[in-house]
Amino acid sequence: MSRIPELFASMVFNDAVMRDRLPREAYRALRQIIADGTPLTPDVANVVANAMKDWAVEKGATHFTHWFQPMTGVTAEKHDSFILPQPDGRILMDFSGKELIRGEPDASSFPSGGLRATFEARGYTAWDPSSYAFIKDGTLCIPTAFCAYSGQALDKKTPLLRSMQALDAAAVRVLRLLGDAATRHVTTTVGPEQEYFLIDKSVYEARADLQYCGRTLFGARPPKGQELDDHYFGSIKPRVTAFMKELDEELWKLGVLAKTEHNEVAPGQHELAPIFTTTNIAADHNQLTMELMKRIAAKHDLVCLLHEKPFAGVNGSGKHNNWSLSTDGGENLLEPGKTPSHNLRFLVFLAAILKAVDEHQDLLRICVATAGNDHRLGANEAPPAILSVFLGDELADVLDAIVNQTAYSDRKKEWMEVGAAVLPKIKKDTTDRNRTSPFAFTGNKFEFRMLGSAVSISGPNIVLNTIVADALREVAEVLEKGPCDEEAIGRLLKDWFTAHLRIVFNGNNYSQDWVEEAERRGLLNLKTTVEALPYFVRPENIALFERQSVFSETEIHSRYEILLENYSKTIHIEALTLAYIVKREIMASTLSYQKALADLATAKMALSVRSIPETGLLDKVAALSERMLSQLDALENSILATRQLESELDRACFYRESVFSKMQALRGTVDELETLIPGCYWKLPTYADMLYSVR
Numbered sequence: 101m102s103r104i105p106e107l108f109a110s111m112v113f114n115d116a117v118m119r120d121r122l123p124r125e126a127y128r129a130l131r132q133i134i135a136d137g138t139p140l141t142p143d144v145a146n147v148v149a150n151a152m153k154d155w156a157v158e159k160g161a162t163h164f165t166h167w168f169q170p171m172t173g174v175t176a177e178k179h180d181s182f183i184l185p186q187p188d189g190r191i192l193m194d195f196s197g198k199e200l201i202r203g204e205p206d207a208s209s210f211p212s213g214g215l216r217a218t219f220e221a222r223g224y225t226a227w228d229p230s231s232y233a234f235i236k237d238g239t240l241c242i243p244t245a246f247c248a249y250s251g252q253a254l255d256k257k258t259p260l261l262r263s264m265q266a267l268d269a270a271a272v273r274v275l276r277l278l279g280d281a282a283t284r285h286v287t288t289t290v291g292p293e294q295e296y297f298l299i300d301k302s303v304y305e306a307r308a309d310l311q312y313c314g315r316t317l318f319g320a321r322p323p324k325g326q327e328l329d330d331h332y333f334g335s336i337k338p339r340v341t342a343f344m345k346e347l348d349e350e351l352w353k354l355g356v357l358a359k360t361e362h363n364e365v366a367p368g369q370h371e372l373a374p375i376f377t378t379t380n381i382a383a384d385h386n387q388l389t390m391e392l393m394k395r396i397a398a399k400h401d402l403v404c405l406l407h408e409k410p411f412a413g414v415n416g417s418g419k420h421n422n423w424s425l426s427t428d429g430g431e432n433l434l435e436p437g438k439t440p441s442h443n444l445r446f447l448v449f450l451a452a453i454l455k456a457v458d459e460h461q462d463l464l465r466i467c468v469a470t471a472g473n474d475h476r477l478g479a480n481e482a483p484p485a486i487l488s489v490f491l492g493d494e495l496a497d498v499l500d501a502i503v504n505q506t507a508y509s510d511r512k513k514e515w516m517e518v519g520a521a522v523l524p525k526i527k528k529d530t531t532d533r534n535r536t537s538p539f540a541f542t543g544n545k546f547e548f549r550m551l552g553s554a555v556s557i558s559g560p561n562i563v564l565n566t567i568v569a570d571a572l573r574e575v576a577e578v579l580e581k582g583p584c585d586e587e588a589i590g591r592l593l594k595d596w597f598t599a600h601l602r603i604v605f606n607g608n609n610y611s612q613d614w615v616e617e618a619e620r621r622g623l624l625n626l627k628t629t630v631e632a633l634p635y636f637v638r639p640e641n642i643a644l645f646e647r648q649s650v651f652s653e654t655e656i657h658s659r660y661e662i663l664l665e666n667y668s669k670t671i672h673i674e675a676l677t678l679a680y681i682v683k684r685e686i687m688a689s690t691l692s693y694q695k696a697l698a699d700l701a702t703a704k705m706a707l708s709v710r711s712i713p714e715t716g717l718l719d720k721v722a723a724l725s726e727r728m729l730s731q732l733d734a735l736e737n738s739i740l741a742t743r744q745l746e747s748e749l750d751r752a753c754f755y756r757e758s759v760f761s762k763m764q765a766l767r768g769t770v771d772e773l774e775t776l777i778p779g780c781y782w783k784l785p786t787y788a789d790m791l792y793s794v795r
């Protein structure tokens with residue numbers, strides 16, 4: 101284990117390596133560029149590129165790639181080798197500053213949501229120096245942003261960086277008003293906890309639905325599910341331990357701060373949590389983590405399922421986005437204060453966050469909306485589709501006291517004098533954390549828990565940063581109007597907490613009571629992706645993103661189209677896969693079982709055996725098969741009908757209302773058949789086979 105410090109980040113061209121290998125001038129220039137976000141000059145780029153190449157070649161790399169995050173959900177790379185032919189027939193290993201700064205992948209094969217039709221087709225990638233280059237599989241990977249030549253973002257990193265800038269500017273502006281003259285930058289930090297399933301390769305390969313869709317499209321409940329909770333935090337099986345060990349080591353080499361690994365609630369389900377870091381790097385690292393999980397699982401004859409709901413009736417997988425704000429002086433702005441001024445600062449940021457979540461419930465819902473996550477949200481395992489904030493009793497009391505200033509003396513609380521205002525002293529919350537809340541305060545950070553396991557964390561953090569930046573802008577505008585003293589701040593706190601108290605909910609988010617209560621409070625309940633997405637292009641949301649310079653109107657429309665299209669495509673592929681399996685596999689199973697029953701019944705009759713239960717069973721299976729065939733027909737007609745629809749939204753709605761519900765109906769019948777047909781006729785792995793496949 102003493103190897104770990106040497107192992108850690110050994111494949112990363114990080115600050116320490118740069119300091120070591122760059123001439124002092126170039127190193128300093130690069131630091132400045134990273135801190136201020138200014139573009140790289142050609143001479144610095146050349147020096148950095150050369151040092152990077154030498155370092156990478158020493159580590160055995162032969163190729164380089166611009167590594168980027170197009171709007172497909174996975175990362176993209178196009179490898180070029182370092183070789184440069186020489187006149188004498190030999191080669192040099194070469195890598196120029198130009199190649200470091202800019203790449204030109206063929207943009208036409210990535211989704212652009214119509215941006216390509218109206219703008220220059222070509223796109224380029226540009227190095228994001230705030231995220232370090234690294235070596236993966238003998239290739240030097242350079243984290244880059246991906247844009248169209250006309251400037252539109254074609255990826256997830258560009259708007260994430262923009263949102264971080266927006267938040268930085270707004271937070272520093274508020275800190276100045278609160279008397280902080282020292283802080284130069286505020287960054288957001290994220291620690292994403294990642295859930296996943298591991299199953300044996302053999303069961304995966306026998307199920308076309310897992311291969312094409314990442315989830316099972318049918319399958320009857322296993323006799324033993326997660327009722328006993330005996331898997332959660334239970335001892336980890338040796339094969340899984342070996343997988344986790346290798347995963348940790350590979351992640352550490354890439355500088356990913358993988359910290360804890362444990363079993364989750366469902367059989368076959370596990371979780372990895374990293375130590376938090378700057379949002380932009382956390383997003384890169386989470387993409388790498390998901391990629392390595394899949395790759396390393398394969399080496400162990402396992403398959404890693406990152407789908408949000410691989411198995412119906414069993415807990416799905418989510419991703420908890422732990423999010424906070426940190427100053428360049430290393431202070432966490434969401435740490436409740438020990439001194440009156442820090443206490444006040446904390447409450448101001450808290451007020452901004454509450455306002456942001458309350459006013460932008462739609463955007464927070466949209467940024468986690470995918471076909472896969474629709475199976476989870478509201479399914480009594482994940483938060484509901486309704487946004488609310490958990491603060492815990494301690495903090496809820498503080499808010500209460502600020503809202504009803506009269507209640508001060510009734511409470512056995514300590515108070516802090518802040519000039520004219522009196523503030524309750526905030527104790528660290530010791531109550532049980534509410535596991536059902538979609539947005540929970542957990543002592544010094546917020547945990548946004550609605551994310552599905554497969555989603556890139558960029559989208560949710562773009563929204564979080566933008567809405568909080570906009571609320572902080574409003575804080576600044578209010579406080580800039582008059583003298584910014586404790587009285588003015590106290591008034592703002594009282595007004596905002598009063599106005600947004602409805603978003604605070606400390607109870608059980610899984611209960612039906614809450615659904616009704618939330619409706620009374622006027623909170624949104626956007627149950628599905630197709631209900632949520634149209635909110636994205638509302639004028640007030642376009643205005644918000646434009647005001648914060650995160651998305652232009654064109655970019656929003658293009659992303660909206662891509663999200664709708666992805667939704668429809670997902671259901672389309674699932675529907676085709678289900679039909680394919682029914683025709684190729686399930687039909688064969690039902691037919692051979694029916695034949696066996698018929699043969700046996702006939703034979704018994706010929707022998708005058710009086711008891712022939714086979715005929716009753718045959719009747720049952722035959723009736724179900726008939727129903728299955730007519731449901732299959734209905735599904736296939738519904739898939740065809742989607743072609744008639746013109747708009748992307750109409751198509752997505754039709755996929756949800758017609759195609760998806762026909763899939764559900766067909767599944768119901770198939771699952772019923774599965775419970776009737778013996779294993780020797782039912783060739784496909786069952787839920788029990790899959791969930792308990794790793795021994």
Ligand code: ADP
Nearest residue numbers: 289290291292373374375376422423424432545
């Ligand atoms: P648990 O929720 O299991 O008690 P922790 O509170 O230690 O665990 O952290 C859960 C996740 O939150 C980890 O990924 C951790 O790195 C992350 N985290 C902790 N502090 C912060 C912070 N200030 N900003 C962002 N993420 C954080």
Ligand code: MG
Nearest residue numbers: 293420547549
């Ligand atoms: Mg958590």
